[in-house]
Amino acid sequence: MKDTSHHDERIAKMSFASVYPHYVSRLERNGRTVEELHQVIEWLTGYTTKQLQEIIDNKVNFETFFKNATLNPNANLIKGVIxxxxxxxxxxxxxxECRYLDKLVDELAKGRKMDKILRQPK
Structure with a gap:
């Protein structure tokens, strides 16, 4: 695999607040809601809607965002290309971890059922 250290550093320093509106607009264009986005983020990170708003207001970067998160134990089930x-x-x-979030948002935008997105047992 090629060296992606510059790419990794850029992602780590990017603020969650700068990406969040893009998640929202993509999902709304595809008939999904902010509430569904928050449900997916809470499943992955443990952050509540109130905590997300604080993260956005404080312009927390992705490195800190994920460092302070309680990652879902089933997050490793998120696979594929993003x-x-x-x-x-x-x-x-x-x-x-950023790509986990991107993949979940992508699945949500593509209309996948929530129980599949959240890796729920049948």
């Missing part, structure tokens, strides 16, 4: 990278092959922890 942004041209296979999630399972990403070695940088923060970048992999």
């Amino acid at each position: 942004c041209g990278y296979r999630i399972e092959d990403i070695t940088n922890k923060t970048t992999r």
